Amino acid sequence: MSNAADEDLVPSGAPAIGHVATAAVDTSHGPILYLDDITVSFDGFKALDKLTLTVEEGELRCIIGPNGAGKTTMMDVITGKTRPDEGSAFFGQSIDLTRLTEPEIAHAGIGRKFQKPTVFENHTVFENLELAMKTDKRVRATLRSRLGQEDLDHISETLSTIDLFDAADQLAGLLSHGQKQWLEIGMLLMQEPRLLLLDEPVAGMTDEETAKTAELLHSLEGSRSIIVVEHDMEFIDEIARTVTVLHEGSVLAEGSMETIKADERVIEVYLGR
Amino acid sequence: MRYAPRSEPFFSRNAWIALGAFAMVTLVIVPALYVFVPEGDPFHVSAYTVTLAGKIMCYCIVAVAMNLIWGYAGILSLGHGVFFALGGYAFGMYLMRQIGREGQYQSDLPDFMVFLDWKAFPWQWTGSEHFLWAAALVVLAPGLLAFVFGVFAFRSRIKGVYFSIITQAMTFAFMLLFFRNDTGFGGNNGFTDFKRVLGFPITAPSTRAVLFALSAIALVGSLVLTRYLIRSKVGRVLTAIRDSESRLMFSGYNPLWYKLFVWTLSAVICGVAGALYVPQVGIINPSEMSPANSIEIAIWVAVGGRGTLLGPLLGASVVNGAKSFFTQSFPEYWLFFLGLMFILVTLFMPKGLTGLAARILGRFK
Numbered sequence: 001m002s003n004a005a006d007e008d009l010v011p012s013g014a015p016a017i018g019h020v021a022t023a024a025v026d027t028s029h030g031p032i033l034y035l036d037d038i039t040v041s042f043d044g045f046k047a048l049d050k051l052t053l054t055v056e057e058g059e060l061r062c063i064i065g066p067n068g069a070g071k072t073t074m075m076d077v078i079t080g081k082t083r084p085d086e087g088s089a090f091f092g093q094s095i096d097l098t099r100l101t102e103p104e105i106a107h108a109g110i111g112r113k114f115q116k117p118t119v120f121e122n123h124t125v126f127e128n129l130e131l132a133m134k135t136d137k138r139v140r141a142t143l144r145s146r147l148g149q150e151d152l153d154h155i156s157e158t159l160s161t162i163d164l165f166d167a168a169d170q171l172a173g174l175l176s177h178g179q180k181q182w183l184e185i186g187m188l189l190m191q192e193p194r195l196l197l198l199d200e201p202v203a204g205m206t207d208e209e210t211a212k213t214a215e216l217l218h219s220l221e222g223s224r225s226i227i228v229v230e231h232d233m234e235f236i237d238e239i240a241r242t243v244t245v246l247h248e249g250s251v252l253a254e255g256s257m258e259t260i261k262a263d264e265r266v267i268e269v270y271l272g273r
Numbered sequence: 274m275r276y277a278p279r280s281e282p283f284f285s286r287n288a289w290i291a292l293g294a295f296a297m298v299t300l301v302i303v304p305a306l307y308v309f310v311p312e313g314d315p316f317h318v319s320a321y322t323v324t325l326a327g328k329i330m331c332y333c334i335v336a337v338a339m340n341l342i343w344g345y346a347g348i349l350s351l352g353h354g355v356f357f358a359l360g361g362y363a364f365g366m367y368l369m370r371q372i373g374r375e376g377q378y379q380s381d382l383p384d385f386m387v388f389l390d391w392k393a394f395p396w397q398w399t400g401s402e403h404f405l406w407a408a409a410l411v412v413l414a415p416g417l418l419a420f421v422f423g424v425f426a427f428r429s430r431i432k433g434v435y436f437s438i439i440t441q442a443m444t445f446a447f448m449l450l451f452f453r454n455d456t457g458f459g460g461n462n463g464f465t466d467f468k469r470v471l472g473f474p475i476t477a478p479s480t481r482a483v484l485f486a487l488s489a490i491a492l493v494g495s496l497v498l499t500r501y502l503i504r505s506k507v508g509r510v511l512t513a514i515r516d517s518e519s520r521l522m523f524s525g526y527n528p529l530w531y532k533l534f535v536w537t538l539s540a541v542i543c544g545v546a547g548a549l550y551v552p553q554v555g556i557i558n559p560s561e562m563s564p565a566n567s568i569e570i571a572i573w574v575a576v577g578g579r580g581t582l583l584g585p586l587l588g589a590s591v592v593n594g595a596k597s598f599f600t601q602s603f604p605e606y607w608l609f610f611l612g613l614m615f616i617l618v619t620l621f622m623p624k625g626l627t628g629l630a631a632r633i634l635g636r637f638k
Contacts, residue, residue, distance in 0.1 A: 079523060106525035118520045120513045126276060127509055137526045139534050145506040147278065156276040168276050191525060 025092035025194050032057045032225045038087035047073040049249035060221045062236050063229045065246035071229045075197050079112045080105045111193035115200050117180035121173030125164050128172050129155045132187035162186035177204040195225045202235050214238045299489035304482035327553045329593045330488040334546035336573045336585030337495040338539040344580035347515025352440030354567035355447045356415035360544025361557040363414050365464040367407030372468045385459045395457040411548040419540030427532045441564045448562035463558025470552050488549045572615050578627030
C-alpha cells in the first residue's frame with residue numbers, strides 16, 4: 001500500500017469508475033484464493049460449471065485439462081476480466097474478486113501472464129519493467145514519477161533474474177519468444193504479487209529455457225502463491241506438488257502427480273492410454 | 274550490477290537551435306517586415322501571408338493535439354473539429370460584444386439577434402463581454418464536453434473504429450445544433466464582421482502581428498507540453514494503452530483516467546487553437562464542425578507522421594499549403610487530391626512524411 005488514502009477503503013473495492021485502490025490481503029485463516037461454485041456460461045455453453053478450488057498461501061499449483069476445460073475462463077474470473085454468473089471468488093479472507101475491476105485486482109496483488117506472451121513491444125525491456133513496478137499508478141503520481149536508487153536496484157535485480165540484463169535497452173518487440181515469456185514473468189515479479197497466474201509459461205521455450213523457468217518458479221514457491229496452467233507434462237512433472245485436472249468446467253481430480261497419473265477418469269479424458 | 278538508464282535531454286542541441294530560429298522568425302522578423310516595411314518594398318510581408326501563416330499555425334496546434342491522442346495513445350478521434358470550433362465560438366462571443374453599436378442596426382445586440390427580433394442577450398451570452406470569462410470559456414467549453422463525452426465512452430470501453438464513429442456523430446450533432454438560430458450563436462452565418470479585440474482594431478497590422486506571434490507561442494507551448502508528457506512515465510503509459518491495453522490493466526493501471534486526461538487535454542489545446550484562429554480569419558460558423566473537417570485533421574497527422582513530435586506540424590503545413598494552392602488554381606480537384614494523398618500515405622508511408630524523411634536520411638548514412 002503506497003498511499004494513506006488506500007487505507008480507508010472498504011475491502012470490496014470501489015465502483016468501476018473509482019481509482020485503483022484496495023485493502024490488504026488477509027490470509028490469516030488459510031487459503032489465498034478461494035473459488036466456490038463458480039459458473040460462467042456463454043450463450044448457454046457452460047465454460048465453468050460449479051467450479052470449486054482453493055489455493056493455499058505459498059503453494060505452487062498446476063492446472064491441466066483438455067482444450068475447452070475452462071482453464072483460461074477460470075483465470076479471467078480471478079483477474080476480473082469475466083464476471084461469474086454464480087458463485088463467489090475471494091482473494092484472502094476479505095477481497096471479493098467478483099466486485100473489483102482488472103486494475104484493482106492487479107493492485108491487490110494478483111499478477112497474470114497471458115497464454116500468448118504480452119509485453120509492450122514498442123518499449124524497451126527496462127521500460128516494460130518500470131511500467132509494471134509496484135507503485136502508485138494513478139495519473140498524477142505517474143506524471144511526477146522519478147526512479148529512485150531503490151527502484152533501479154529492484155529493476156536491475158529482476159533484469160538479472162530473467163537473464164535480460166544485457167538486453168535492457170532493446171525494444172521488447174525484438175526479443176525471442178522465450179525471452180518475451182521471461183520478460184512477462186519479470187513484469188509480474190515487479191508487481192510484487194501475492195498470487196501469480198501463469199498461462200502456459202513455457203510454451204515455445206527451448207528445453208534449456210524450460211529448465212530455467214522451472215528453477216525460477218521453485219525459487220518463488222513459498223514466498224508467493226503460483227497457479228500454472230500448462231500442457232507440457234514434463235514441465236508439470238518437474239515443478240508440480242499438487243495438480244488439479246479440469247474437465248468441462250469443473251474439477252475432475254486433484255492430488256499429487258502420481259495419483260493423477262493413475263486416475264482412470266483423467267487417463268480417459270486427458271492423458272490418453 | 275546496476276542498470277544505468279540513459280538520460281535523454283528535453284530537447285537536443287539541434288532542436289534548441291530550430292526553436293530559437295522559429296521564435297526569431299515568428300516573433301521578430303515576420304512581424305517587423307509586415308508592420309514596419311512599407312507595402313511595395315520587396316521585403317514587405319503581405320497581410321495575406323501573415324494571416325495564412327497564422328491560420329496554418331493554428332491548424333498545426335490542432336494537429337499536435339490530435340497527435341497526442343491518436344499518435345501516442347492510439348485513440349482516433351474524428352470529431353476534433355468540434356473542440357476547435359467551440360474554442361472559436363467562445364472567443365467569438367467576446368469579439369461580437371466588442372463590436373458594440375457599430376453593427377448595421379446600431380444596437381447593443383449583435384446584428385443576427387436584432388434580425389431575429391430578440392430583445393436581450395440569451396443566457397449563453399452571460400458575461401461574454403468580459404475578456405477573462407471568454408478566455409476561461411475557451412478552455413472550459415471544449416474541456417467539459419470532452420470530459421463528459423470521454424467518461425461515457427471510455428467507461429463503456431468503446432474503442433477503435435467504434436469510438437471514431439461516435440466522435441463523428443458528436444461533431445455532426447453539434448454542427449446541426451449550431452445551425453439552429455435558437456441555439457443563439459448566429460445559426461448558419463455564425464459570427465463575423467469583428468471590429469476589435471481588447472479595444473484594438475482587429476484588422477490593424479499591429480493587432481494581426483500580435484495574434485500571429487501569439488499563435489506561434491501557443492504552437493511552441495503545445496510542442497513543449499507534448500514533449501514533457503511523452504518523456505514522463507505518463508507518456509510511456511499512453512503508448513502502452515495504444516499497444517496493449519489489457520496488459521496495462523493487468524499491471525494495475527486504470528486506463529480510463531489516462532485516456533480521460535489526455536483526451537480532455539487534447540480538446541482544450543484544440544479550443545485554444547480555435548480561439549486564436551477566429552480573430553485572424555474573421556469568421557466562425559458551424560461548417561467548422563462538419564465531419565469532413567475533423568477527418569481532414571486526422572489526414573494532416575497521418576500525412577505528417579503519427580507519434581512523432583514534428584510530424585503533425587509538417588502534415589498540417591503541407592496539406593494546408595496544398596489546399597491554398599489547389600483551391601485557388603484548381604478548386605474542383607482539391608478533394609480528389611486530398612483523398613489521393615491519404616490513400617498514398619496509408620499504403621506507402623505508414624509513418625508519414627517524417628518516416629519517409631528518416632528512411633531517406635538513413636540511406637545516406
